[in-house]
Amino acid sequence: MNQKIVLITGCSSGIGLALAVRIAKDEKKRFIVYATMRNLGKAEALMEAAGRTLGRTLVIKQLDVCNEDSIKACVASLPDGKLDILISNAGMGLVGPIECQSIEEMKAVMDTNFFGLVRLLKEILPDMKKRKSGHIVVISSVMGIQGILFNDVYAASKFAVEGFCESMAVQALRFNLNISLIEPGPVVTEFEHKVYEEGMKTDLSKADKVTADMFTNIYMKNFKQIYESLGQTPEDIAEHTHKIITMDNPPFRHQTNTLYTPMTTLKYADPNGDLPIDTFYKMVFEHDKVFNASLNFLKLLRWRTRKSFAIDKDKSNS
Numbered sequence: 178m179n180q181k182i183v184l185i186t187g188c189s190s191g192i193g194l195a196l197a198v199r200i201a202k203d204e205k206k207r208f209i210v211y212a213t214m215r216n217l218g219k220a221e222a223l224m225e226a227a228g229r230t231l232g233r234t235l236v237i238k239q240l241d242v243c244n245e246d247s248i249k250a251c252v253a254s255l256p257d258g259k260l261d262i263l264i265s266n267a268g269m270g271l272v273g274p275i276e277c278q279s280i281e282e283m284k285a286v287m288d289t290n291f292f293g294l295v296r297l298l299k300e301i302l303p304d305m306k307k308r309k310s311g312h313i314v315v316i317s318s319v320m321g322i323q324g325i326l327f328n329d330v331y332a333a334s335k336f337a338v339e340g341f342c343e344s345m346a347v348q349a350l351r352f353n354l355n356i357s358l359i360e361p362g363p364v365v366t367e368f369e370h371k372v373y374e375e376g377m378k379t380d381l382s383k384a385d386k387v388t389a390d391m392f393t394n395i396y397m398k399n400f401k402q403i404y405e406s407l408g409q410t411p412e413d414i415a416e417h418t419h420k421i422i423t424m425d426n427p428p429f430r431h432q433t434n435t436l437y438t439p440m441t442t443l444k445y446a447d448p449n450g451d452l453p454i455d456t457f458y459k460m461v462f463e464h465d466k467v468f469n470a471s472l473n474f475l476k477l478l479r480w481r482t483r484k485s486f487a488i489d490k491d492k493s494n495s
């Protein structure tokens with residue numbers, strides 16, 4: 178059987194782990210998954226979840242997306258150095274007022290979320306072009322389309338990813354290559370816990386009172402509720418992504434959360450860009466009145482966008 182070689186980054190937890198397991202357990206055994214992580218000391222959870230696929234359709238390798246040598250070594254160790262599907266998933270979050278963040282912290286986010294993808298592509302694209310075959314799948318975010326309060330740098334890193342892929346997609350087409358951006362809304366993973374814990378530790382002494390109050394009493398206070406009401410599981414994202422990589426004509430963009438889509442649609446509905454910003458403003462500053470109403474509104478609006486989500490017709494989150 179001609180099995181496709183899939184390489185996934187950031188498989189020690191969350192979406193990467195769920196993706197590796199889902200694809201390795203493909204019913205038709207169509208894939209051999211190279212599940213990579215920067216620290217092999219964290220492989221236990223994946224090994225346990227992989228079960229019988231370990232050493233058969235799932236192989237664990239070291240890869241740090243911030244280290245070119247580690248990327249080269251990992252790609253060189255693949256059978257014939259060939260890769261059919263890259264899933265660029267490794268990433269990190271950052272929340273808070275920019276006055277309280279160092280440039281170093283911001284660079285780490287850009288280095289991982291954006292340059293991590295660029296480093297991977299520099300390594301694998303030439304061979305994919307030569308063979309005129311390959312699929313590049315990128316775990317982006319709804320924040321690659323629409324920024325969210327206090328996620329300035331994280332959203333910028335995902336916008337960078339989207340701009341990069343949008344530009345690259347035209348060239349890719351010329352070589353018969355596919356690029357797909359997966360755009361989840363909130364997903365309940367370590368990401369949520371890390372961002373929450375780090376957010377709670379933010380030293381707000383450099384922020385003015387209004388900003389500090391907005392971050393603590395609006396953003397952080399409602400953070401967990403957002404994940405509880407909108408959050409998907411990493412397995413949901415893995416299921417969506419598995420469908421994307423098994424399609425003959427995979428889409429360039431795919432949002433996984435029908436509940437969130439109305440918020441991103443606002444952006445396309447108003448070329449002036451005011452509609453999403455006004456709507457977010459109301460959600461944030463009139464949140465006592467409209468916060469729960471907004472969530473209900475999103476749920477009501479969902480049926481309108483459901484049609485464009487034929488892919489999750491049978492598996493939509495509730």
Ligand SMILES: NC(=O)C1=CN([C@@H]2O[C@H](COP(=O)(O)OP(=O)(O)OC[C@H]3O[C@@H](n4cnc5c(N)ncnc54)[C@H](OP(=O)(O)O)[C@@H]3O)[C@@H](O)[C@H]2O)C=CC1
Pocket residue numbers: 186187188189190191192193214215216219240241242243266267268269270289316317318319360361362363364365366367368369371411
């Ligand atoms: N959770 C969410 O709400 C959403 C997440 N996303 C995106 O999904 C992706 C996965 O995040 P998620 O599973 O939620 O979060 P997790 O924190 O659970 O997983 C992130 C993974 O990325 C890895 N990673 C971080 N830096 C590097 C690096 N330099 N090299 C290799 N691996 C690295 C982490 O490894 P380690 O354990 O060593 O730190 C970990 O395996 C990210 O790109 C994120 O932006 C998108 C939308 C929503």
Ligand SMILES: CC1=C(/C=C/C(C)=C/C=C/C(C)=C/C=O)C(C)(C)CCC1
Pocket residue numbers: 317318319320325326361362363364395396397399400401403457460461
């Ligand atoms: C907490 C919070 C908000 C929304 C947060 C959201 C929607 C977070 C999404 C996170 C994602 C998608 C992360 C990964 O990419 C609002 C609505 C601004 C109101 C104020 C409090």
